[in-house]
Amino acid sequence: DGGITQSPKYLFRKEGQNVTLSCEQNLNHDAMYWYRQDPGQGLRLIYYSQIVNDFQKGDIAEGYSVSREKKESFPLTVTSAQKNPTAFYLCASSWNGPQHFGDGTRLSIL
Amino acid sequence: GDSVTQMEGPVTLSEEAFLTINCTYTATGYPSLFWYVQYPGEGLQLLLKATKADDKGSNKGFEATYRKETTSFHLEKGSVQVSDSAVYFCALSDGQNFVFGPGTRLSVLP
Numbered sequence: 557d558g559g560i561t562q563s564p565k566y567l568f569r570k571e572g573q574n575v576t577l578s579c580e581q582n583l584n585h586d587a588m589y590w591y592r593q594d595p596g597q598g599l600r601l602i603y604y605s606q607i608v609n610d611f612q613k614g615d616i617a618e619g620y621s622v623s624r625e626k627k628e629s630f631p632l633t634v635t636s637a638q639k640n641p642t643a644f645y646l647c648a649s650s651w652n653g654p655q656h657f658g659d660g661t662r663l664s665i666l
Numbered sequence: 667g668d669s670v671t672q673m674e675g676p677v678t679l680s681e682e683a684f685l686t687i688n689c690t691y692t693a694t695g696y697p698s699l700f701w702y703v704q705y706p707g708e709g710l711q712l713l714l715k716a717t718k719a720d721d722k723g724s725n726k727g728f729e730a731t732y733r734k735e736t737t738s739f740h741l742e743k744g745s746v747q748v749s750d751s752a753v754y755f756c757a758l759s760d761g762q763n764f765v766f767g768p769g770t771r772l773s774v775l776p
Contacts, residue, residue: 562709596771597769646710652761653698657702659709660709
């Protein structure tokens with residue numbers, strides 16, 4: 557079955573540490589997105605990519621970085637510059653229609 | 667820019683009650699409209715969609731009609747169940763950008 561896979565489901569970060577969240581899709585979608593969701597809140601766009609080797613900042617890109625070397629993959633790195641990284645991170649993809657979401661990664665600070 | 671407004675939650679209903687969650691939008695042109703549902707600890711799932719005026723999207727007993735004259739896409743269900751407890755997001759796409767509403771939390775009591 558086609559879909560979006562995010563891993564890991566739970567992730568813990570120590571102070572000053574960078575961590576990378578994985579997002580893989582086999583839907584052959586061109587566009588991919590990263591969102592942050594805080595408890596009881598809506599979605600905030602971090603980064604998006606409309607095509608391989610190109611990506612754009614969203615509304616809250618500071619402290620995050622991404623790469624898009626392959627169509628299927630759009631990893632998100634939460635850097636030590638992100639002072640409040642505890643949140644639920646959602647990856648999505650789309651092509652000429654609705655966005656399809658993964659099951660999310662919950663990041664916590666140790 | 668484009669925007670989506672939803673009724674504030676939480677919405678609390680008894681089982682078998684009628685549900686309406688209001689959604690209005692602002693957009694240039696004729697966007698596609700979507701409703702997503704998010705169960706606790708999970709990603710967003712597409713619930714239904716409509717791509718042009720007067721289209722009715724439906725799924726799992728939920729319905730919403732694209733009303734261009736009132737720029738609305740209200741979600742309705744005739745008889746809710748405890749299992750419908752979740753957060754519901756209204757969203758639009760103009761082909762380039764996706765915009766999500768803030769979400770409405772629904773709690774259905776037995």
